Amino acid sequence: MKKILQIAFSFVLLLFLAYPTPANANISFADVNKSDEFYEEVHYIANRGIISGYSENGKQLYKPRNNVTRAQASKMLVIATNNESQNGSNVTLRDVVPGSEQDYYIRKAIALGYFKPNSDGSFKPNEFVKRSELGTALAIAFKLNESVTLSKPLYFNDIKRTDNYAAHINGLYYAGVSRGNQGSYKPNSLLTRSHFALFVARAMESKFKLSASNPQPTIIGSGKSKVNNLNVRTSPSTSSGTVVGQLNQGEQFDVIDVHSNWVEIKYYNRPAFISKAKEYVEFLDADSKPVGAPTHLVKVKTGSLTLNIRTLPSINGAIIGTLKDSEVVEVYGEKNGWLLIRHNDIPGYISASYTEIVNAPSPGDSTPTGKLLGKVTVSSLNVRSGTGTSHPVIDTLTRGQKVEVAALNGYWATIKFNGKTGYVHKSYLKLLNQSASPLKDRIIVIDAGHGGSDPGASGNGIVEKHLTLDVAKRVEAKLNRAGAKVLMTRSGDTFPSLEQRTEFAKTNFAEVFVSIHGNAFTPSAHGAEVFYDKSTNPNGDESRILAQYIQNNIVRMTGMYDRGVKDAKFYVIRYNNVASVLVELGFMTNKSDAEKLKNNPDIFAEAIYQGLVQYYSAE
Numbered sequence: 001m002k003k004i005l006q007i008a009f010s011f012v013l014l015l016f017l018a019y020p021t022p023a024n025a026n027i028s029f030a031d032v033n034k035s036d037e038f039y040e041e042v043h044y045i046a047n048r049g050i051i052s053g054y055s056e057n058g059k060q061l062y063k064p065r066n067n068v069t070r071a072q073a074s075k076m077l078v079i080a081t082n083n084e085s086q087n088g089s090n091v092t093l094r095d096v097v098p099g100s101e102q103d104y105y106i107r108k109a110i111a112l113g114y115f116k117p118n119s120d121g122s123f124k125p126n127e128f129v130k131r132s133e134l135g136t137a138l139a140i141a142f143k144l145n146e147s148v149t150l151s152k153p154l155y156f157n158d159i160k161r162t163d164n165y166a167a168h169i170n171g172l173y174y175a176g177v178s179r180g181n182q183g184s185y186k187p188n189s190l191l192t193r194s195h196f197a198l199f200v201a202r203a204m205e206s207k208f209k210l211s212a213s214n215p216q217p218t219i220i221g222s223g224k225s226k227v228n229n230l231n232v233r234t235s236p237s238t239s240s241g242t243v244v245g246q247l248n249q250g251e252q253f254d255v256i257d258v259h260s261n262w263v264e265i266k267y268y269n270r271p272a273f274i275s276k277a278k279e280y281v282e283f284l285d286a287d288s289k290p291v292g293a294p295t296h297l298v299k300v301k302t303g304s305l306t307l308n309i310r311t312l313p314s315i316n317g318a319i320i321g322t323l324k325d326s327e328v329v330e331v332y333g334e335k336n337g338w339l340l341i342r343h344n345d346i347p348g349y350i351s352a353s354y355t356e357i358v359n360a361p362s363p364g365d366s367t368p369t370g371k372l373l374g375k376v377t378v379s380s381l382n383v384r385s386g387t388g389t390s391h392p393v394i395d396t397l398t399r400g401q402k403v404e405v406a407a408l409n410g411y412w413a414t415i416k417f418n419g420k421t422g423y424v425h426k427s428y429l430k431l432l433n434q435s436a437s438p439l440k441d442r443i444i445v446i447d448a449g450h451g452g453s454d455p456g457a458s459g460n461g462i463v464e465k466h467l468t469l470d471v472a473k474r475v476e477a478k479l480n481r482a483g484a485k486v487l488m489t490r491s492g493d494t495f496p497s498l499e500q501r502t503e504f505a506k507t508n509f510a511e512v513f514v515s516i517h518g519n520a521f522t523p524s525a526h527g528a529e530v531f532y533d534k535s536t537n538p539n540g541d542e543s544r545i546l547a548q549y550i551q552n553n554i555v556r557m558t559g560m561y562d563r564g565v566k567d568a569k570f571y572v573i574r575y576n577n578v579a580s581v582l583v584e585l586g587f588m589t590n591k592s593d594a595e596k597l598k599n600n601p602d603i604f605a606e607a608i609y610q611g612l613v614q615y616y617s618a619e
Contacts, residue, residue, distance in 0.1 A: 029053050029062035038064060038194045041201035041208055050080045050200065051193070064194035071102045071125035073134055073196070074109035077141050080200055086111055094121045113140050132165050132187035134199065138177065139168035142203040146171035148271065153256075155212075156185040162259070163187070176209030177202045219266065220311055220320045221255040221346040223283040230280055236262035236273045244272060255283070258344040276345060278536035285333070285340055285347045286312050293425050294330035295388040296410055297507060298339060298355035301325065307355075309348040313338030320348050328358055328507050333390065358410075372405040374413060374429035375619065377542045377579075381429075383422035387412040394422055402619075405431065410509055427577050430542060430616075431511060438616035440483035445505045447515040447572060448472035448488070452495030457520030459589035462597060464518040465493065471585065472516050474605030479612070498571040505576055512546065512615075513580040514608060515572045518597065519587045526590040527561030528554045531568040531582040540567075542579040545618075550583060550611030557607045558596055560586050579615075583608060 027046050032039055042062055045051050054061045068076075078084060088107025096103045102125050109115050110123075114137040117123050139145050145167045148154050155173040159166055169185055172178040177199050178185065202208045225247040233241030236259045245267065247253065253274070257264040262273045263281065274281065282290050300307050302325045310317030313335040321343045323329065329350075333340040338349040376397045383395040387409065395417075397403065403417040403424075413426040433440055448468040450456030456464025472488065479486045487508050489501045496504065505513050519525070530547040534540030547565040555562045563584075573580040585604050586593035597604070 027053075028060065030059040032062045032064060036064070036194075038197050042194070042197040044201045044205065044208070045076075045080070045197050048080075050076050051197065062193065064192060064197075066193050067128040067190045068134070068193055068196050069126050070115060070123065070129050070133075071096075071106060073129050073137060073191075074115055074125075075101070075105035076196070076200070077114050077137055078105050078108045078112070080204065081112075081141050083108060083112055091117055092121055093117060093123045096123050096125055109137075128190045130187065131185065131189050131191050131195075132163075132169065134191045134196065135172050135178070135185070135187070136165045136168040138199055138203055139171045142175075144168070144171035144175040144177065144203065146174045155183070156180050157183045159185055159187060172199070174212050175203065176212050179210050179212070218311075218318050218320075219254045219256065220258075220318065221283055221348075222252060222288065223255060223263070223281050224252045225249055225274075225280065226282055227280055230274055232265070232267055232272045232274055234272065236260070236264070241273060247274065252284070252288075255346060258346060283342075283345060283347055286317075286335075286349070291332050291340065291342070291347050292389040293427075294332050294411060294506075295390070296331050297328050297358040298331055298352075299358050300327045300329070300350075300354060301356050302354050307350055309341065309343045309350055310338075311348065313340075313349045317349060320346065323350065330506060371434040373402050373432045373434055373619075374405045374415060374424075374426070375432060376401045376403075376428060377430050377539055378428045381424055383415070383417075383424055385422065387423050391423070395420070397424065402432075403429075405429070426509070426511070428538065430579075432616065432619055437483050438613055439479060441485060442616060443485045443487065443509055443511045444479055444612065445487045445489065445508065445510040445513045446472045446475050446479075447501050447513065448490055449515055449517040450495070451490050452493055454495045457518060457588060459520050459587070460591060460594035460598075462518065462588040462594055464520070464588065467518045467585070467588070467597060467601070468516045469493070470601050471605050471608070474602050475514070475516070475608050478605060478609040482609075482613070499575075501572050502575045505578070505580075510576075511578055512612065513572070513576045513578060514550075514612070515570075515580075515582040516608070517582060517584050519584040519593075520589045521587060523589055523591070525587050526593050527563040528558070528586050529563035529584045530554075530565045531570055531573060531584070532565065532580070533569055533573040534567050535569050536574050537580060538577055539579050543573065543581055546579045546611065546615045547581045549614045550581060550608055553607035553610045553614075554583075554585070554604065557610075558586075558600065558603050560593065560596065 027043065032042050054063060086108045089110040091110060096106055106123055106125060110117060146152050147167050148170055152174060154166065154170055156169060159169050226249060228248045230247040231243045232245040232247060233243055235241040254266040255263055256266055261276050263276045265272055265274055285291055300323045306322040306324055308319045309321040309323065311320055329341045331339045331341060334352065337352050339352050339355065341348055341350055376399055379399050381397040382393045383397060384391040385394050403415040405413050406416055407414040408426060411425055412423050413429055415422055415424055431442065450465040450468060458464060476486045476488060489496050489504050530551040532540060532543035532547040537543060544565060551565050554560055570582050573582050586597050588594050588597065
């Protein structure tokens with residue numbers, strides 16, 4: 001009997017030790033007030049032994065504003081999920097003391113998948129944990145992952161679908177764990193002890209959970225397929241995205257988001273992606289009409305504020321982006337005081353009240369010196385009664401037809417033909433001086449590839465970004481002496497994005513675009529080549545002609561091996577609408593090519609210059 005009582009007493013004692021005592025259940029912290037948002041949650045997890053406070057000067061403190069370390073988060077999540085019996089990982093951790101309490105819990109957290117050691121074998125146990133890290137660990141610990149779908153779209157505006165923690169953080173919202181701050185999760189901010197208590201308590205106990213509505217994905221635009229059998233994929237990639245359907249020519253779609261060269265669309269009940277290439281799709285304005293050619297430029301005038309870009313020509317339109325003061329954008333139309341522009345290629349609207357019209361830069365806003373002809377470079381060019389696509393078409397010109405150009409104003413050329421005066425978009429004219437230097441007043445953009453944080457390729461002591469800028473500046477000087485208006489996408493060691501380079505050309509009414517690069521591959525690869533694009537650039541044929549002139553001169557003047565001219569979809573030539581080429585001077589990784597590039601940069605510049613002279617001399 002005595003033995004039975006001893007066993008019973010031991011069992012009761014075990015239960016007493018295993019669970020919080022009544023004293024623990026009434027634990028209180030001097031720095032946590034009943035009015036605090038996290039009051040109940042802090043005591044909830046403290047009473048369960050998940051988190052403890054600090055004893056200082058006779059007071060029990062919680063220190064809610066302190067940050068949480070990776071080691072602390074590991075321990076608390078292991079305890080919160082009742083996984084203290086879990087076997088620990090045997091991975092080598094070079095910065096965790098073997099046999100320590102940190103070691104005990106960190107190894108369990110790693111085995112459970114809550115955290116991962118770093119590639120160098122460290123864990124950084126005392127490093128503060130970011131909200132993205134804790135969100136990931138919490139979602140794994142409590143099985144809260146929620147894939148991003150049309151029915152469960154991303155709620156947080158600072159989390160991208162492509163973030164590796166997107167599904168984890170998305171799960172926190174739909175599980176009622178976090179709503180963030182005004183739609184922002186702040187993934188890179190450090191986690192505080194107060195927010196740790198809120199998150200864990202909500203994950204564990206339904207009474208603490210937040211309500212989570214099911215937000216519908218915002219439709220930011222619409223478009224239609226220009227081809228039959230346009231593949232619809234599960235992800236923005238031809239290699240990893242599985243084809244789940246196809247769109248036929250004329251079939252319309254709603255746009256949810258833009259991912260570089262891909263468009264996320266609404267496709268049945270799943271997110272799906274199609275190519276954004278201009279040969280495959282065209283985007284529609286708020287009236288479901290195709291967006292035509294730009295009519296003029298405007299500059300944003302908002303002072304210290306930003307200007308919202310909306311989906312509709314109304315304040316009721318969803319905001320899809322913003323513009324800063326002094327930014328210059330192309331305008332494609334106007335409706336009820338709202339200007340139609342493009343944002344990431346998607347049509348959007350800005351209030352005209354906060355803009356001013358930008359006139360063409362000198363000398364492009366006046367009649368050039370000497371007689372000027374324009375040669376049509378596209379199969380069909382509309383002649384209008386005024387400067388803008390809103391004016392009626394009064395005639396049509398065909399490829400190769402020449403007209404007298406009386407004046408230039410921004411994108412528009414005033415022409416005289418068959419006894420009439422009309423207006424055409426100058427991007428589709430090759431402007432030919434008849435009594436002055438072929439290059440006089442021509443607006444030519446020279447783009448030195450790479451730069452700044454992007455050094456480009458290198459080889460045999462040459463760094464591409466330095467080579468391209470050196471040659472570009474030499475071309476600039478030669479063109480200036482010939483009377484051209486030369487514009488550089490960069491004049492120093494900076495890195496404009498590819499989109500900024502093409503937008504720079506359009507903003508400045510460029511007539512030709514030349515991008516300069518150096519090549520790299522195996523040591524045996526050698527020679528020069530020039531690229532052009534015919535897939536989306538409407539002046540693809542002109543680009544090919546210019547490419548051939550430049551290539552011929554490089555080969556003739558430098559003795560480089562002739563790799564020819566090639567049609568390729570490089571961004572800066574693909575998304576320009578004037579004659580555009582990308583010049584690969586030679587292979588820096590080839591000893592012979594590298595010697596020529598290092599010793600004769602001016603000859604390469606002269607070859608590019610002569611190619612431009614010949615292009616504008618040919619009628």
